[in-house]
Amino acid sequence: MKNVFLYQEIAGNMATKIKTGVFKPGERLPSVRVLSNEHGISINTAKRVYLELEAQSLVQPRPQSGYFVSSLTYLKLPLPETSQPLPVANGTEPDELINGVYSTMGRNDLTLFSIGVPSGRLLPLAKLKKEIVLATRGLKEGGTEYEPLQGNVKLRRMVAARSLSWDGRLKESDVITTNGCMNALALCLTALTKPGDTIALESPGYPGILQLAVSLGLSVLEVATHPVSGIDIDALQKLLPKVNVCLLVPNFNTPLGYCMPDKHKKKLVHLLAKHGIPLIEDDTYGDLHFDSERPKCCKSFDMDGNVLWCSSVSKTLAPGYRVGWVAPGKYKDLILKLKLAHALSATTIIHEAVGNFLMTGRYENHLRHLRKTLQGNYQRYAVAIAEYFPNGTKISRPQGGLALWVEFPKEIDAVVLYNHALKKQIGIAPGRMFSLQNQFQNCMRLCIGLHWSDDLRIKLKQLGNLAKMLQLKASVRQL
Incomplete structure (x- = not known):
């Protein structure tokens, strides 16, 4: 039961070429008219292809010049490591941390990157x-x-x-x-x-x-x-x-x-x-x-x-x-x-x-809009992380869903970051929550299901600054 429109198929193929480096950052893409002729589609359909790619932050329009491949700086961020849990059936449930994070559900005074559900503003x-x-x-x-x-x-x-x-x-x-x-x-x-x-x-x-x-x-x-x-x-x-x-x-x-x-x-x-x-x-x-x-x-x-x-x-x-x-x-x-x-x-x-x-x-109509919003959010989050977070930060590359996994340099404790962030009215989910074993202390999960705004970007910047502060304090202690 496939329900893929032609413009989505063409946009998907172009997106793959951008992500794999066939089309280079800053490269000028075919004009709307050329794209129309190449694929035998109408001008309006060709425009929809570029609107789709623009919504994914993969291309940028320039007045009187056409469409160009975005810089996609976040793709340069390395992936998190493959997990290596101990091959034993034991561990400790981080009850206090989990209860603390989920006790913030419904708090309108907090920016809840910590709770993995879509914002009501994204729902019908x-x-x-x-x-x-x-x-x-x-x-x-x-x-x-x-x-x-x-x-x-x-x-x-x-x-x-x-x-x-x-x-x-x-x-x-x-x-x-x-x-x-x-x-x-x-x-x-x-x-x-x-x-x-x-x-x-x-x-x-x-x-x-x-x-x-x-x-x-x-x-x-x-x-x-x-x-x-x-x-x-x-x-x-x-x-x-x-x-x-x-x-x-x-x-x-x-x-x-x-x-x-x-x-x-x-x-x-x-x-x-x-x-x-x-x-x-x-x-x-x-x-x-x-x-x-x-x-x-x-x-x-x-x-x-x-x-x-x-x-x-x-x-x-x-x-x-x-x-x-x-x-x-x-x-x-x-x-x-x-x-x-x-x-x-x-x-x-x-x-x-x-x-x-x-x-x-x-x-299905709602899902199409929601998926596009979530993908755009992931890319906006990733751009902000590339700009504001400490050097050496790694992030996942979700292919769907509501989560973005962030791995900081080893010296940054995400539970300490969580406590500092709460004072700034920001909620995060520290990585230790996601295991019964003593691992992922330098990781956190961010929900990408929030309504994007300039305030959200500022909150990510604040998170990045807090992480840099913790990294600096750790470096001073080592001297």
Whole structure:
């Protein structure tokens, strides 16, 4: 179910050439008329190509001169290192730090780079309110009745239909709705594990998943992870004799933002199926791709029902609505039994409203705008980091999602930076939150889902200045 316009395809090809250096920084690009003739497109379509590239900060228009390749100074920033967690299932949960960071949710006096959700200014709030009203009017008894155990029929039907875009081939009957993705992940882990079992996760990984695993009495094995290609499958394979369940975020993982290549996903699915190890796939960020096409999921390659695919609209549409789902494959009966015991029913009106929103096509239109905004934000953040942050700073190159991972020089402690930043009304997520092991002390995650403004740029500059101050103090101590 591809929905790529011709101008997007041409812009995508040109973007690739810019990023790979085929078109050099400062180089003049073909004029609108030349581009039109080369590709057999209208002048207006050629203009849309350049507007698309301009929105991605890849080209710059110059009056009476045409379009030129941007300098893209942020691409010169090195990538973070591949993580190297210890191959042991132990560690300490940084509870105090995590609680401190998440206690700031909803604080209007802070610039919250720390919370990984899109700003309300990027969401279709008026349309969502209208859908709530329509759902209340349309549902039997005004939506006060329980919905079916498996979940809202309309929502499940739309989730299944949208799976065609990533070769999911799901049916309505394959999907169970949940109260957000974390509820789906909790149901899956509860169904598949018992206290003392071992779960394999990416490192760094989402703090909520780490906390969930610990709360269920599970041992956590953190696996080496590359900032572009994701989890090291060879490293994982060596650990498999110790592993009962694997839980991964292959598409735009937070905090690194990588997208696991299809060949890696296929290899991973076949490897885990061979060893009889279930794969819980968190695909919450899959719709937030920066490329023209949505990436496949591990579930796309699942022939045995061994992948439990979980997702939601919490990162794309409405964080507070708590609308999620799971396609649990051969574990469907186990998940339904647990849902009956733990939840029985989701919020009827909310799930009906989201199902309606997905049916109208408004969701896809919203996603197009949101993806473009997030990609533009990533590039603006990266430019600011290249200009204001200490020399030696490294950043990830997210291919989608809401996260940007920043690795400072070793002498900068991100927890100390976090405390200083709060005094400037800035919230960040220190890297130590994303591991049970004693690592990532010089790293932080920034949410790129905020509304861009000059004030946001100033806040990034303040962060950079604070980091430089900490680096200078560390240098003085060493003298």
